[in-house]
Amino acid sequence: MNNLAPLGAEMPVWAKEDEGFHVPYWVFQREDVLEMENERLFQGETWNYMCLEAELQSPGDFVAVHVGETPVIVTRDHDGEIYAFENRCSHRGSLLALEDRGNVKDFTCVYHAWTHSLQGDLVGIAFKDGIGGKGGMEKDFCMNSVGPRKLRVANVDGLIFGSFDEDVDDIEDYLGEEVLDRIHRVLEGRKMVVLGRFTQVLPNNWKLYVENTKDSYHASILHTFFTTFELNRLSQKGGIIVSPNGGCHVSYSEIDQVAEAEKAKNTIYSDQNIRSQSDLQLADKSLLASFKEFDDDITLQILTVFPGFVLQQIQNSIAVRQVLPKGTDEMHLKWTYIGFEDDTTEQRRARLKLSNLIGPGGYVSMEDGCIGGFVRRGTKGASDNNAVLEMGGRSIEGGDDRITEASIRGFWAEYRMRMGL
Amino acid sequence: MNIHVRQAEVSALISAAQARYVREIDDGDCTAWPNFFVDDCFYTITSADNYAQNLEAGLVWLDSKDMLRDRILSLLEANVYERHSYRHMIGQPFVGELEGDEVDSEASFMVARITREGPTDLFATGRYIDRYRIAGDEAKIVSRTVVLDSNQIDTLLGFPL
Ligand code: FES
Ligand SMILES: [Fe+2]
Secondary structure, X not given: OHHHOHXXXXXXXXXXXXXXOEEEHHHHXXXXXXXXXXXXXXXXXXXXXXXXXXXXXXXXXXXXXXXXXXXXXXEEOOOOXXXXXXXXXXXXXXXXXXXXXXXXXXXXXXXXXOEEOOOOOEXXXXXXXXXXXXXXXXXXXXXXXXXXXXXXXXXXXXXXXXXXXXXXXXXXXXXXXXXXXXXHHHHOOOXXXXXXXXXXXXXXXXXXXXXXXOOOOOHHHHOOHHHHOOOOOOOEEEEEEEOOOOXXXXXXXXXXXXXXXXXXXXXXXXXXXXXXXXXXXXXOHHHHOOOOOOOOOEEEEEEEEOOOEEEEEEOOEEEEEEEEEOOOOOEEEEEEEEEEOOOOHHHHHHHHHHHHHOOOOOOOOHHHHHHHHHHHHHOOOOOOOEEEOXXXXXXXXXXXXXXXXXXXXXXXXXXXXXXXX | OOHHHHHHHHHHHHHHHHHHHHHXXXXXXXXXHHHHEEEEEEEEXXXXXXXXXXXXXXXXXXXXXXXXXXXXXXXXXXXXXXXXXXXXXXXXXEEOOOEOOEEEEEEXXXXXXXXXXXXXXXXXXXXXXXXXXXXXXXXXXXXXXXXXXXXXXXXXXXXXX
C-alpha cells in the first residue's frame, strides 16, 4: 500500500496494545487508509446496506447506490430475485445507470451500447460482427469473460445488504443473534413504505460519524432538546449490545416500569416539587405524540451494522441511515424515513411530526452533523496523537449501562481485525 | 374593483410580505418568524426529488404556528451549533388567481450561508410553493413548502428558509 501514501510516507504503526481504546487521528486523515478501507472493508468480507426491498417492487426496478465509494446497481429481475453488480460497463467502464432509480428492461450503456441484463451479465454488443464483413469483435471474444463484478445479496426483514466477497459470513452470523433479534423487533413481517429520502453532506471522515452513532455516552450531554423542555419525564433504563466481532451494536432505552410505580406511590408527598424547573415549554406538544407500536417499553433503539449502517427507532420515527465515505474529509449520510403500509392516517402523521427530531435539521440530531467537523478541525496537526476511549473500561462488552464507549471500542476492534491494522 | 387592479394589489402585498420575511430571518433573530403565518399554517422543507415523487416527509415538518414558534425557541435555547447566518435572495413571486381570500404563489430563492470561521458559501437554492391568505392589507402564509433543488444538505439546517 506504500505507493498510495502521500509523498511516499509510510503508514504509521498503531500499537497492538492500544486495541480499540486509543485511536490515532491519522486513521481519519490518510488517503492510504481510505484506499485500504475501500479494498478491505467495503469490498472485503463485510455486509453493506444498499437499499430497501420496498424500493424494488416490480421486475425491472432498480436503484443506483454506493458500496463504500464504488457505484453499484441493485435490481429485481423477472425471476423475482434481487441482484447487485457494479455500475460499470464491461466495455470501457462508463456508468451504466444514470438515474437514481427507475424501471428498465436492461442496462444499455450510452457510450457504445453494450447491453447488460438485469443480473449484470453482458448480453449484447453493438456491431459485434461488424458491418458488411468489416470490423466487429474478434471471433473468439467471449461475452462471459467480462462484466461488472457481482455482489452477494442478503435480505434481512426487507433491508438489502450486499457483499463483494463471496466468502463473507452468512449475515445471521455476521450480525449475531442479539443484533438480528433487534432488527426483527422493528421490521419483521412488516411492509415498509418510504416516506422520504435526504442526503446530508458531512465535513468529516466517515468513521467519525460511525463513532458518534455508537456513542451512547454523549446523548444526554450534547443533545439538550429533551432536557431543556423537560420532556423526558418517565424514568428510563437501558443498555447496549455488542456483536461478537465488535462492529455491530444496539443501544436502547426503555421506560423503567418499576421506578415509575415507585414514583407513583410517592407522588402524594412530592407533588409540590414536580413543578417545572425551567419556564421553557413547547407550545405544541403534539410534536411528541407517539403511539404504541411495539410489545415492549423501548422508546429508543439505535442499531448499527459494520461498517456503515444505522437502523433507528426513536419513538415512532423509524429511519435507516447509510454512511458513505467521499474522500478522507467528507462523507454522505443517506437518510431514508420509513413508514408501514398499514399505518393509519394518524399514525402516519405522528411519524412525519416525529421526523422533526432527526435529520440535518432535527431537534435531537442536528448536533451530530457538526461534531465530526469539529473533531476534524480540532485534530489538524495532531495526526500522531490519539483519541481516548476508556469510558466504561477498555472491554467491548455490552451491558445495562449506557455511560460507556464499549460499542465504539467494538467498532475499532473489528476495524483493526479486518484492515490488518 | 377592477379584477386586474385587485390582482396587482395582491401581488404587491405578497412581495411586501416576502421582503419583510427575509429581513426578519436574515437580519432579525427569527422570533417574529411565526407572525408571517396564519394560526393553522403548514411549513415544510423538502427536496425536488421527494416533491416530485410525492414523498411526504420533510427535513422540517410543522403544522401549526405554535410548532413554528417552538422551532425558533429550540434553536435559540436548546440546540448546539456553531454560529452561522443565512442570506436569502428571493425572486419575484409568480402569483396565481385569487380564490376567495386565498391565492397560490411561487418564488425561487438562493441562500448563502456564513459560518463563524468560513467564507460565504452557496448553501441552497430552490423555490417556495406557497398559499397566502389576504386579510385587509396583509398577506399571511397559510402553507409554505420549501422545495430544495438538490437532495444534498450541507452539515446542518438550522434557521428557517
Ligand atoms: S463504455 Fe459502455 S459501451 Fe463502451
Ligand atoms: Fe447524537
